[in-house]
Amino acid sequence: MTVPTALPIVQAPMAGGPSTPELAAAVAGAGAFGFVAGGYLTPDVLRDELDRTRALTSDPIGVNLFVPGSRAPDPAAIGAYAARLRPLAEELGAELGEPRWEDDGFDAKIDVLVSAGIHTASFTFGCPAPEIIARLRAAGVRVVVTVTDVGEAEIAAGAGADGFVVQGAEAGGHQGTFDPARRNETPLAAALDSIASVGLPMIATGGITTAGDARAALDAGAVAVQIGTALLCTPEARTSVPYRRALLDRTYEDTVITRAFTGRWARGLANPFAVEHSDAPGGYPEVHHLTRPLRAAATAAGNPDVPNLWAGTGWTAITAEPAADVVRRIGADL
Template sequence: MTVPARLPIVQAPMAGGPSTPELAAAVTGAGGFGYVAAGYLSPDALRTALDRTRALTAAPVGVNVFVPGRPNADGAAIANYAASLQPEAERLGAPLGEPRWEDDAYPAKLDLLARAGVHTVSFTFGCPTADVVARLHSAGVRVAVTVTSADEATTAAAAGADSLVVQGTEAGGHQGTFAGVTPNRASLNEALASVRAVADLPLVATGGIMTAADAVAAMEAGAVAVQIGTALLCTPEAGTSAPYRRALLERRYSETVVTRAFSGRWARGLANRFAVEHADAPAGYPQIHHLTRPLRAAAAQAGDPDVPNLWAGTGWSAITDDDAATIVRRIAAGL
C-alpha cells in the first residue's frame, strides 16, 4: 500500500478553498488518507494549516505542492485577454488583477516540508528534481508525482518518486500535465495502461471517481488506491463556497469543459458563462490566475456562479452533500 491508511482511498488536494484541515482529518478518520493543499498558500499559512490538521488527527497526512513553470507566457496575448475582460470587471465593480508570474513560494515550502514530518509530499504541474526528491527522502518523506502519460511517468520514476498519481482527463480541476501546453485527452484507463507499461511503481488513480464501481474499475486497471476530489466538494468539511455548492447540488450547468479561461492552465470545471464565453483564453499560468482572481472573488462574494471557476470532474452529477466519512465508507464498501 502506498499510503498509510486502512482504506485505499485518498483525498485529492483541492487548492484554493475546498481542501481544509477538517476535510483531511475527516477522510483520515474514516480510514482514508488526507492531504493538505499547499497551492496558493504562503509558507506561514501552510504551517498553520498543518498545525490545525495535526490538532484534528494524529494520523499521517500528505501535502501537495505545485511545481513552478517557466515565466515565458505571451505578454501580448495576455494583455489582449485582459482587455476582453474589462466589461466583466466593470459589471462586477472589481479591478482586474496583475498578470504576474511567481513560483508559489516553492523553495520556502520545500524547506518547511523537509522538516515538517509529513508522510508524503505529492507534486503536480511538473516533476521535482532528483535533488529535491533525495532531500525529502533523507527527511523520511515519501514522494508522489502526478502524471498523465508514459513520458511523464518515466521522468518521475527517474527522479526517484515512490509512487505516481495517474490522472485521467475526467478529473476536475487543473490537469497535472508537466508542460501544460495542450490539454490531456487520455482517459484514466488509457493513462493507467500507458503508465503501467513503463513504471514499476504503486499507482494511485484519479479522475471521475465518484462511486465504488468507479474505484473498482480503476483498481482492476492496476491502481493500488484511488484519489477522490469532486465527490468531496459538497461535504460539510470542505471549504467550497456557497455559490459553488449550489451550482453542483442544483445541477445548474449541464456539463463540464476543459478550459484555460480562469487560470491560463487547462482545467476541467462546470461550463458556466465565463468558461463558455472565454473558450479562446491564452496560455499563461499563473499570470491569468492572478488576472482573473479579483473577478472570481467578487462574483463568489455576490453569490454569482456564472463567473468563478467551478472545478468538477466528469462524474460530478453523482455528487451529494453527505459528510466526508459517509462518502469514503460508501466507496470503500464496494471494494
C-alpha cells in the same frame, strides 16, 4: 509504496478553498488518507494548516505543492485578454489583477515539508528536481508525482519518485501535464494501462465518485484512488455557497476543459465564463492573477456564472453528506 490506511482512498488536495484541515481529518478518521493542499498558501500559512490538521488527527497525512513553471510565452496575448475582460470587471465592480509570474514560495515550502513529519509529498504541474526528491526522501517523506502519460512517468521515476498520481482527462480542476500547453485527452483507464509499464505504484484519479468507479480503477492496476469532486459538498470542505448550489442544483449541464480562469487547462462546470473564454491564452499563474478579482467578486455576490467551479466528469453523483460517509460509500467492498 502503498497507502498507509485501511482503505485505498486518498483525498485530493483541492487548493484555493475546498481543502481544509477538517476535511483531511475527517477523511483520515474514516480510514482513508488525508491531504493538505499547499498551493496558493504562503509557507507560514502552510505550516499553520499542518498544525491545525495535526491537532485534529494523528493519522498519516500528505501535502501537495505546485511545481513552478516558466513565464507566460505571450504577454501580449494576456494583455489582449485583459482588454476583453475589462467590461466584465466594470460590471462586477472589480479591478483586474496584475498578470504576474511567481513560484508560489516553492523552495520555502519544501523546507516546511522536510521538517513537518508528513508521510507523503505530492507534486503537480511537473516533477521536482532529483535533489529535492532526494532531500524529502532523506527526511522520511514519500514522494509522488502527478503524471498524465508514460513520458511524464518516466521522468518522475528517473528523478527518484516513489510513485505516481495518474490523472485521467476526467479529472476536475487543473490538469497536471508537465507541458502547460498540452491538453490531456487520455481517459484514466488508458493512462493506467500505459503508465503501468514504468513499474511504480499508481494512485488513480479522474472521475471517481462511486464505489464502481473506485473498483474499476483498482482492477486496472492502481494501488489506490484519489477523490476530490465527491468531497466538494461535504460540510468539512470550504467550497463556496454559489459553487455548492451550482453542483447540487445541476445549474449547468456539463463540464468543460478550459483555460479561461488560470491560463492552464482545467476541467470545471460549463458556466458562461468557462465556455465564452475557453480560448484564453496560456500563462499560469499570470492569467490566474488576472482573473482572480473577477472570480472573487462574483462569488461574493453569489453569482456562479463567473468563478471557476472545478468538477470532474462524475460530478452528478455528488451529495451533501459528511466526508466520512462519502469515503465509506466509495470504499464499500474495496
